[in-house]
Amino acid sequence: MSDQPFWAADDYPKRALRVENGIQIHSTRGTVARTWWSKRFLAVLEALGVGGRLHRGRSYARSGQIVSCEIDAGSVVALVQGTRPTPYKVRIGIPAWGKEEWGRAEQALADDAWYAAALLAGGMPTEIEELFNGLGLALFPTSQRDLTMDCTCPDSTVPCKHLAAVFYLLAERFDADPFEVLALRGRDRETLLANLRRRRGSTAPEPVVEEDAVPLGELLDSFFAAGDPDLARFAPPVPEPGAVLDQVPELPIEARRHKVRDLLRPAYEALSTP
Template sequence: MSDQPFWAQEDVPRRPLRVEGGIQIHSTRGTVARTWWSARFIAVLESLGVGGRMARGRNYARSGQIVSCEVDAGAVVALVQGTRPTPYKVRIGIPAWGKQDWARAEQALADDAWYAATLLAGGMPPEIEELFAGLGLALFPASQRDLSMDCTCPDATVPCKHLAAVFYLLAERFDADPFEVLALRGRDRETLLANLRRRRGSTAAPEPVAEETARPLGELLDGFYAAGELDLTRFAPAEPEPGALLEQVPELPIEVRRRKVRDLLRPAYEQLAE
């Protein structure tokens, strides 16, 4: 039994209870975020400078202490197993954009197919931040003021190691799917892409083309050389204008009574055409 009072014992490092089948990030060392967009998100957390809690949060994420994690419009809710029997409930809030904001954002994305193509390929074009900023919208939180964070653990410091663990898990999820970043602002992948297709006028699927059954060659030989009902006059060349051929003749460097040879020959060509 420790001689310390119970309120001081909270700071004593203890091993968290192990989780069977917990969510574990793949990064085993070094930086967690691999893409620029997940790095932008986690930079807010690391800029707070809360010391060893960040390192312990990474260890929690790497050892699979996160029981569950759900990303929805405006909020991330997770359960993180600590040293107590009951997992702690973690919530990270970020303001979701309203309908009018998303309407303007979707129209801006639809106006340039490159953005939609890049998102479909699993990437996040860096210029998308500038595009949204031009609409007065911030894709990523700029500081702690743009986030609300809460955990049911007794640690008074925010963010605690449980919050940090969820941040690192989000960073890895954002690496794999940039649409999760947009989902936090209020648009999931399916809804966003459907709205982009609608705004670009490409929601209608092409009419299916009926396949013709191939007939054996032997059945086609009798009529192979017959024209049938084919109107061959459609392929007749158009009648040229009188003197059209004359226009292709190079201009002769001589004149007859101050008239060009081509002009002298033109009436003859017109008579031949009649």
């Protein structure tokens, strides 16, 4: 009997089978994560001993080997095409917050509408992680127990290249939509925003309280003074260079095997440099 494991038999090709219209990440070189929350996600994987093996799946993610990927409360399920005819099923689990935990989180977010405004603008303020930590909630996994990984491929190494490819895709999806991070913890975009509106109360206008008018001459010393000393916190988040490219459909043409979106990205980054 051959010493070769059964999955290394010669009847399977050495390279992964190509996928028609597969899902591929936009980054063709260098780092994948651009926003702080996606970088934090990959950094957490590094700290948990997972990140060192992620490079195994980078080429899979870039070449479009991912057939499908669905993010739901507490889980990510994907199909990744390998060397066998049937795609491998990848499952990643992160504990979703329960009703009581999300109740505390939503109330804290509703108490300061700035967080919802920042999320709707396509950003996630760094303070949100501190806010959740103060409630005893971790936005990202904190230990190996918070992260489960499974793939139907025969590779005994965890994560295998198929799992690693999905992690890269998740990082890029988080870049494009920070609500995806919260969806993984148990709240999709529509449900979260509806709950925040409900917790902020009625949308009816507040009654106007009439006050005695003060002569303008008595207000001149303070008329032009700034009211809130921390106005910078209300500034909209600065989008990443080329973020608009991630919001438009991919053009069905390529130039020297490079996607038009990737060729345009350096130009956007150059224009954003002072």
